Amino acid sequence: MSTRLSSLARPDPTTPVPAAAPPLSLEERLALVNAAMTARLDEAAVAYEVNTAHIDTKPVDLADVVTGPIDTPPATAPDRYPTPVAAVLQRAHRRLVSGGWCTNTLVDTDGARCMLGAIRIEAGGDRRLESDAATVLLDAIRRQFGDDVDSVPSFNDAHGNDRVPLRMVDQAAGLADAKGL
Incomplete structure (x- = not known):
């Protein structure tokens, strides 16, 4: 057995050593990798087709897809605030x-x-309620943007999108509720 181990440890000097292949260029290596990946992707595509062939799918009719905003509150949502001015401002926000x-x-x-138009329609013709809501809204605007704001309509018209005006109507509703109005 010791003879066998010693023969495995040393190479036989009579056995010819295979000639080393010339190194591949970068382009040749990339071509081989591309061919291998293409074969793997083709195999995966066939496997996918086989694995999903039993699934019954129906085409989607694009007319059935809902395209409206999903965060719109329902028109019949109950008032969050028990006080009349806060409730008008909340409904005005919902309307906007x-x-x-x-x-x-x-x-x-x-x-x-506009902000004032939403308040007016939600006040239902009660001019006093409309005036109180507009006053609270102007107070909320001035608390955040300073006393330079002249009126609710001028603040409304100074904005290019609804993000800030809607936020201010919502904050005014909370302010009116905090004041008990």
């Missing part, structure tokens, strides 16, 4: 979110409203 916001007019041709 669902019906749209506009500038330079109380109501535009599409039915979108």
Whole structure:
């Protein structure tokens, strides 16, 4: 057995050593990797087709897809605030979110409203309630943006999108509730 171990440890001097292949260039190596990956991807595509052939799918009709905003609160949502001014401001916020916001007019041709237009419609003709809500809204605006704001309509018209005006109407509702109005 010792003879066998010693023969395994040393190479036989009579056995010819195979000639080393010339090294591959970068382009040749990339071509080999590309061929190997293409074969693997083809195999995976066939496996996918086989594995999913039994799944019955129906085509999607794009007319069935809902395209409206998903965060619009329902029109019949209950008032969060028990006080009348806060409830009017909350409903005005909800109306602006669902019906749209506009500038330079109380109501535009599409039915979108400015901040004051939303308050006016939600006050239901009660001018005192409308005035109180507009006063609280102006107070909320001035608390955040300073006393330089002249009026609710000027603040509304100074914005290019509805993000800030809607946020201010919502904050005004919380302020009115905190004041008990």
